[in-house]
Amino acid sequence: MQRDAAAIVGIGETDFAKELLPSETSLAMEAILLALEDAGIDASEVDGLASYSMETTDEVEVARNIGAGEITFFSQVGYGGGAGPACVGQLAMAIAAGQCRVGVVWRARKRGSGKRIWSDTAVEFSTPAAWTRPWGLIRPVDEIALLARRYMHEYGATRDHFANVALAFRKMANRNPKATFFDKPLSREQYHQARWISDPLCLYDNCLESDGALACVLVSSERARDCRAAPVYIHSFAQGISRQAHTMTNYWGEDPLMGPSWACAKQLYRGSEIGPGEIDVAQIYDAFSPLVPLSLEGYGFCERGEGAAFTEGGGLELGGRLPTNTSGGGLSEAYVHGFNLINEGVRQLRGDSCNSVAGAETCLVTGGEGVPTSALILRK
Amino acid sequence: MTRDAPLMPPIDETNGFFWEGTRQGELRVQRCSESGRLIFPPRVRSPWGGTGETEWVVVSGRGTLWSFVLPHPPLIPQFSDLAPYNVILVALDEDPAVRMVGNLVSEAGAAINSVDPETIAIGAGVQVVFEAVSEEVHMPRWVLT
Numbered sequence: 430m431q432r433d434a435a436a437i438v439g440i441g442e443t444d445f446a447k448e449l450l451p452s453e454t455s456l457a458m459e460a461i462l463l464a465l466e467d468a469g470i471d472a473s474e475v476d477g478l479a480s481y482s483m484e485t486t487d488e489v490e491v492a493r494n495i496g497a498g499e500i501t502f503f504s505q506v507g508y509g510g511g512a513g514p515a516c517v518g519q520l521a522m523a524i525a526a527g528q529c530r531v532g533v534v535w536r537a538r539k540r541g542s543g544k545r546i547w548s549d550t551a552v553e554f555s556t557p558a559a560w561t562r563p564w565g566l567i568r569p570v571d572e573i574a575l576l577a578r579r580y581m582h583e584y585g586a587t588r589d590h591f592a593n594v595a596l597a598f599r600k601m602a603n604r605n606p607k608a609t610f611f612d613k614p615l616s617r618e619q620y621h622q623a624r625w626i627s628d629p630l631c632l633y634d635n636c637l638e639s640d641g642a643l644a645c646v647l648v649s650s651e652r653a654r655d656c657r658a659a660p661v662y663i664h665s666f667a668q669g670i671s672r673q674a675h676t677m678t679n680y681w682g683e684d685p686l687m688g689p690s691w692a693c694a695k696q697l698y699r700g701s702e703i704g705p706g707e708i709d710v711a712q713i714y715d716a717f718s719p720l721v722p723l724s725l726e727g728y729g730f731c732e733r734g735e736g737a738a739f740t741e742g743g744g745l746e747l748g749g750r751l752p753t754n755t756s757g758g759g760l761s762e763a764y765v766h767g768f769n770l771i772n773e774g775v776r777q778l779r780g781d782s783c784n785s786v787a788g789a790e791t792c793l794v795t796g797g798e799g800v801p802t803s804a805l806i807l808r809k
Numbered sequence: 810m811t812r813d814a815p816l817m818p819p820i821d822e823t824n825g826f827f828w829e830g831t832r833q834g835e836l837r838v839q840r841c842s843e844s845g846r847l848i849f850p851p852r853v854r855s856p857w858g859g860t861g862e863t864e865w866v867v868v869s870g871r872g873t874l875w876s877f878v879l880p881h882p883p884l885i886p887q888f889s890d891l892a893p894y895n896v897i898l899v900a901l902d903e904d905p906a907v908r909m910v911g912n913l914v915s916e917a918g919a920a921i922n923s924v925d926p927e928t929i930a931i932g933a934g935v936q937v938v939f940e941a942v943s944e945e946v947h948m949p950r951w952v953l954t
Contacts, residue, residue: 548885550816559818560850561910563948565888565921566896567816571880575898579876582931628879628893628926673856680875680898680908681849 430518430700433808434525435532436653436660437517439468439646440772445609445763448542449640454486456642457537458494464644465495469657470531477502477529477647479516481536481766483509491535502529506803508676510714511689511796513767515803518666520647530648536768537642545638557678570635570717572677573799574627577719580686581629586722586737588629592620593740594718595633595760600746602757605783609637610761634718636759643768645775661778664791665701665806669693676800689802690727690795697804698729705729708806709789710777711751712770714797715758721745724798747784755784770794771805778809816887817946823851826865831947836870836937838907839863849907870937871954872899875908877929894922899935899951914938914950921950 441463443449443456451459465472475497478488482505492500502523506512513536520532547568566572580586599615602608615633623632653660669692673682679689698704705728713724722736730751731739739745745753756762756773763769774792776782790809796802820828823839830837839851843858847868854861877897882889894912901907912921913929917938934954939947 545883550885550887556850556852559824562816563818564896564910564912565880565891565894566878566910567880567885567888571878571896574878575876575896578878579898579931582876625879625881625893627881678910680910681906683906685908 430522430666431525432664432700432702433650433662435521435647436650436662437645437775437807438648438653438656438658438660439464439466439470440644440775441465441467442643442769442772443641445607445639445641445765446541447638447640449539453537453539453642454490454494456640457486457491457535457644460537460642460644461491461495461533461535464533464646467658468646470646470648472496473498474531475533476500477520477523477532479504479506479520479532479534481505481509481512481516482507483766484536486537491533502532508801509797510716510767511800511802513771513803514666514794514796514805515668517645517647517771517805518663518668518803521663521666524647524649530652532647533644534647535642535644536766538765539640540764541638541640557675561678568627569677570630571627573717573719574630575680576685576799578629580719580723583686584734584737588621590722590737590740591630591634591718592617594715594721594745595620597740597743597745598715598754598758598760601755601784602761605756605762608757608762609639610757630717630719633760636716636764637761639763639765641763641765643765643772645771659779659809661775662808663805664703664808665697666803667693667696667700668801668803669696670801674801679799686723687733688723688727688798689800690724690798693802693804694728697806701806703791703806703808707791708751708793709791710755710786711753711793712755712758712774713753713793713795714767714770715754715760716764716797718760720798721753724795727798728793728795728804747786752784752786755782755786767796774805774807778807823853827851828946830867831939831949834939835867836949837865838868838901840866847901847904847907849909868901868903871902872935873905874913874929874931874933874935875900876931877913879926891920891922893926895924895926895929897929897951912950914952916952
């Protein structure tokens with residue numbers, strides 16, 4: 430897409446918790462209205478909407494509740510955690526193409542107090558499920574653990590590398606009062622003593638189960654200059670599905686350890702003046718800790734097989750090679766299908782993150798590795 | 810399909826031959842009629858031949874353990890009593906890019922938690938066996954060779 434044609438000018442979010450009482454729709458409204466207020470834009474000006482296909486509050490509900498104007502662009506993106514950056518990117522393209530002027534993206538979810546999707550045994554079987562669930566490969570964590578074990582075997586990665594990810598993000602959360610684990614430090618000993626969820630992955634390799642909602646507001650770069658907050662530009666955007674890919678179970682392609690991130694990254698950098706070496710801070714989708722080294726490889730921060738070593742020596746921490754998930758991410762702030770990574774990317778480039786990376790001018794935000802995915806390069 | 814085979818998928822145009830095969834003690838894999846390349850999971854057409862036509866073949870049932878996990882609770886009721894059990898991924902000898910999800914068992918008919926997890930290792934040779942969990946459903950599982 431056209432570089433820097435649209436910008437994020439407002440962000441909003443609810444509290445995050447294991448259980449919030451308001452409905453998903455109420456939470457969505459709270460986040461969207463906060464984002465519009467942050468942007469200094471009246472809801473009646475909203476004419477573009479983008480959301481996850483798993484979102485329960487649909488466009489008409491949002492538009493009627495906030496008092497939006499006539500909506501001239503609306504789109505939904507599938508594949509759960511792969512969708513976040515794509516929602517922003519598609520709206521940015523629509524704004525650049527003149528299909529709408531003021532766009533809102535949101536995600537509201539009660540995954541903390543609501544049901545676990547994988548526990549529903551009555552759902553229709555998609556292709557991968559028909560070839561995995563009958564043998565007891567039930568949960569997303571089981572599906573990723575199968576790749577994680579192979580990754581460890583091929584590249585000499587260890588559980589200590591996954592611990593590096595969990596501990597780095599926990600330290601970020603410990604400085605973020607909004608984070609679920611703000612007041613709960615995590616030690617390496619605690620990590621290694623934690624119960625298994627799907628060996629080789631333990632409790633702390635898994636994201637939180639959270640209730641919460643987030644939203645952001647996009648306008649053209651031209652209009653962004655007149656908004657209340659400093660604009661954060663959508664420099665580059667891409668989506669990606671690798672050849673012969675499946676959702677979560679990429680076991681049936683030629684190379685299961687090269688997931689959709691690789692396809693997405695190629696397009697992302699093709700449209701970018703900013704390469705991996707110029708990215709100051711990253712927000713990498715972390716439903717499970719092994720997704721981080723896999724994504725680091727896919728998005729070109731290191732060679733294949735080196736993602737685990739990249740986490741050594743505080744590589745993901747403040748002052749490290751690539752400060753990552755600076756609000757605590759899905760592992761330690763909240764898990765709202767990765768939308769908190771988008772808002773944190775904006776805060777970093779505004780300079781008001783709880784873990785501000787000094788002088789940060791560029792930020793990568795990724796959707797989930799292992800599913801049809803998407804990514805953004807944001808810049809000041 | 811049956812209460813005894815947890816989470817069995819509905820049989821449709823793409824997978825009927827597979828489950829028909831397991832009832833006869835055969836491991837069947839879809840194949841591209843044109844290129845001869847194996848296709849898994851099966852689908853409505855081959856991506857590798859111009860015509861898209863497919864057939865199925867019986868494979869040896871030998872393979873290599875590509876990866877494995879040991880699920881622990883919380884799980885669904887059908888599996889929680891068995892935890893920790895193993896789930897393995899097997900790369901078939903005929904084409905290692907064909908990888909099937911299964912379970913390693915100590916012998917045909919044994920439970921999916923019958924193998925000491927300490928003895929499971931990537932790279933081990935495995936052979937398919939079949940467990941009749943009902944008249945209709947014979948589950949392919951795997952033993953070490």
